[in-house]
Amino acid sequence: MCAIIEKIENIAIIIKRYKLKNSMQLRSGVTIHEINRDEANSKNYLTRQSLSKMHLMPSGEPIAFEVAPDGNIIYYFAPDKVVEAPPEMWYSPRAKVEPMTLESGTVIERMSIKRAASCGYYTKERLLQMNYETVEEPVAYTQRADKSILYFYDKRTAKRLPLMCVRCGQFVRYKKKLCEACYEEEMALRRAEGDAHRGAYYGMDPEKVLFFDLELTGFYDRDEILSITIVDATGKLIMDTLVKPTHTKKWKRTEKIHGITPDMVEDAPTLSELIPAIKEIFAAAENLIAYGVSTDYSHIKMIYDTEAERDELHEKIRCCANEYVRYIHEHRPDLVNASLIDAMDCFAIEWEGTPHSSLADTIACRKVWAALFPHYYEA
Ligand SMILES: [Zn+2]
Structure with missing residues (x-):
């Protein structure tokens, strides 16, 4: 009597779970429909068991299902969506000795827990631990020392349960x-x-906090610098120069962005000519701030020969983009983009000079930083 009530409850759960009794949604989102055995046979649909007998296994999702008398699901697979099963999934000789027939008529074999796991079959409890709920009927079983039966279910067709809060x-x-x-x-x-x-009083000396930006011939480390701008936190221009590359002749792709043409840099100093001045400026600085500093850093560090000098430079580097990303993550989750223009929009900052020139970018970066750290220069 109890068993019958349980069965009715199981079926009720299935009906509730899939709203309509005759269709269900698979994990992939695909909806399949219930059919009866005759219909399945006429379409040459195969059950897992019939595939298994031929040493085959499904390669795709089920295309239909049937509800077994015990409330479990029997899936049907398309005959053209099958692959050869690995030997561990073949019927073992032992199974022929100890098959078990389920109420639905499906015959399942006995196998060890180890072999089941190698086939991707687990017990209900184990699947629940992995956050899966079974809907399909068992695919195998084992018998414990106390003669009790343990059923195995295929993880692939188990339903993934919603994950719970880790806290x-x-x-x-x-x-x-x-x-x-x-x-x-x-x-x-x-x-x-x-x-x-962001709100802390850092007491920085505005003359020792420098903002810088580079324009390049391309997007990679091997590309060369075309312009350098350095501005201090008071707004004073420390360096703003074009740079003549030594081995790059044209840069059509980036030219469209920053507008620097080969003609414009013809008479400009080369990087090696500028290095002593840049080193002197950087040595006197406490902070070097850029927007999206990683590209700039990978180029500017090249002016130093030793790791120690590069490390010293790295210590001073601050990334305005990282700080902006942190800010919007905490305060403006509605904002997803974090380019310099996005940051300017967010704080209503207007361009000064030609957008995307290293000068305009540096000035904008200084203003974004001031918006993020309003007391950076106060003690
Ligand atoms: Zn919670």
Whole structure:
């Protein structure tokens, strides 16, 4: 009697789960429909069991299903969506000795837990630990020492359960593995930390905080510098020069962006001529700030010969883009882009000079930094 009630409950769960009794949604989002055995036979659809007997296994998703008397699902597969099964999935001689017939008529074989795992078959409990819920009928079984039966289910057709919050474990995940409440709590904490970081009084000397930008012949490390701009935090222009590349003759792709033509740099100094002046400026600085500093750093570090000098330079480098990304992450999750123009838009900063020239970019970077760190120069 109890068993019958359980079966009815199982079927009720399935009906509830898929809304309509005659269709279900697979993990991929594909919807398949219920058919009966005669229909399946007429279409040459194959069950897992009939495939297994031919040493085959499905290579695609099921295309139809049937609800077995015990409430479990029997999947049907298309005959052209099959592959040869690996030997561990073949019927073992032992299975022929100890087959078990389910109520649906499906015959399942006995196998060890180890062999089951190598086929991707697990117990209900194990699948639940992996966050999967079974809907299909068992595909194999084993018998424990106490004679009790343990069924195995195919993980591939198990239903993935919604993941729970890693912190409270009570609610479904929302973002960053946390539920909405835990995520908001976490964000409030991070926002407070970020605000303290940005709102702090750093007491920096505005003459020793330098903003810089480079324009290049291309996007890679091997490309050459075409212009350098350095501005201090008071707005004073420290260096603004074009640079003549020594081995690049044209740069059509970047020319469109920064507007520097080969003719314009014809009479400009080369980088090696500028190095002593740049080194002197950088040596006197406490901070070197750029927007998206990694490309600029990978070029500017080349003016130094030793690792020690490069490390010293790196210590002074601050990335305005990283700080902006942190800011919007904490305060403006609606903003997803973080180019210099996006940062300027966010703080209502207008261009000074020709957009995308190293001069205009440097000035804009200085203003974005001031918006992010309003007390950077106050003690
Ligand atoms: Zn939570």
